[in-house]
Amino acid sequence: xxxxxxxxxxxxxxxxxxxxxxxxxxxxxxxxxxxxxxxxxxxxxxxxxxxxxxxxxxxxxxxxxxxxxxxxxxxxxxxxxxxxxxxxxxxxxxxxxxxxxxxxxxxxxxxxxxxxxxxxxxxxxxxxxxxxxxxxxxxxxxxxxxxxxxxxxxxxxxxxxxxxxxxxxxxxxxx
Numbered sequence: 001x002x003x004x005x006x007x008x009x010x011x012x013x014x015x016x017x018x019x020x021x022x023x024x025x026x027x028x029x030x031x032x033x034x035x036x037x038x039x040x041x042x043x044x045x046x047x048x049x050x051x052x053x054x055x056x057x058x059x060x061x062x063x064x065x066x067x068x069x070x071x072x073x074x075x076x077x078x079x080x081x082x083x084x085x086x087x088x089x090x091x092x093x094x095x096x097x098x099x100x101x102x103x104x105x106x107x108x109x110x111x112x113x114x115x116x117x118x119x120x121x122x123x124x125x126x127x128x129x130x131x132x133x134x135x136x137x138x139x140x141x142x143x144x145x146x147x148x149x150x151x152x153x154x155x156x157x158x159x160x161x162x163x164x165x166x167x168x169x170x171x172x173x174x175x
Contacts, residue, residue: 055132059085062124075147083134085124090144098151101164110164114152117141121154 059078066074066087073091078084092113093101101110121139128135136155143149153161160169 052131055080055085055128055135058127058132058135062087062127078135080135084136084138085128086138086140087124088140088142088147088150090142090147092141093143093151095143095145095149098164113141114154114159114162117152118154118157118159122157125156 056078059076062085063076066076066089070089070091074087074089076085076087079086097106101107117139121137124139125137128137138153138155138160140153140161141151143151150161151163152159158169159167161167
């Protein structure tokens with residue numbers, strides 16, 4: 001009887017080993033391999049690497065987003081030669097409001113607006129950092145009527161120019 005049980009045990013062990021061998025063999029030849037979470041779908045080992053977007057494609061997507069959220073209230077330019085993506089936004093403040101803020105009125109509103117500008121600039125910079133970290137994002141709030149009159153500019157996580165608080169860091173650092 002012991003021999004009979006030993007033979008049956010050997011058959012069971014052999015059968016289990018055969019099942020494991022078949023499973024491993026099939027898994028190695030199946031997209032997704034042994035990964036139980038992909039359920040036979042392609043894993044990252046079998047997928048081609050995603051195509052890297054060009055700086056112009058990233059800029060185009062960001063510009064399209066601005067066009068949806070601030071139609072007619074911005075201009076955006078990618079200068080690939082100088083590695084700068086510059087966005088100017090208007091309809092935020094008037095010259096009169098800025099003059100009042102320079103006299104000390106509504107400082108909390110101004111600081112909050114500047115912090116929001118830095119946050120938006122950082123979000124845009126993150127889009128470029130994923131494929132083109134050499135591109136520097138420069139985001140400015142400008143006068144509604146004279147788009148060349150800059151109120152505040154942010155880049156690389158900080159305010160670089162602020163007409164209300166008298167900040168001008170362009171010449172002090174990387175610019």
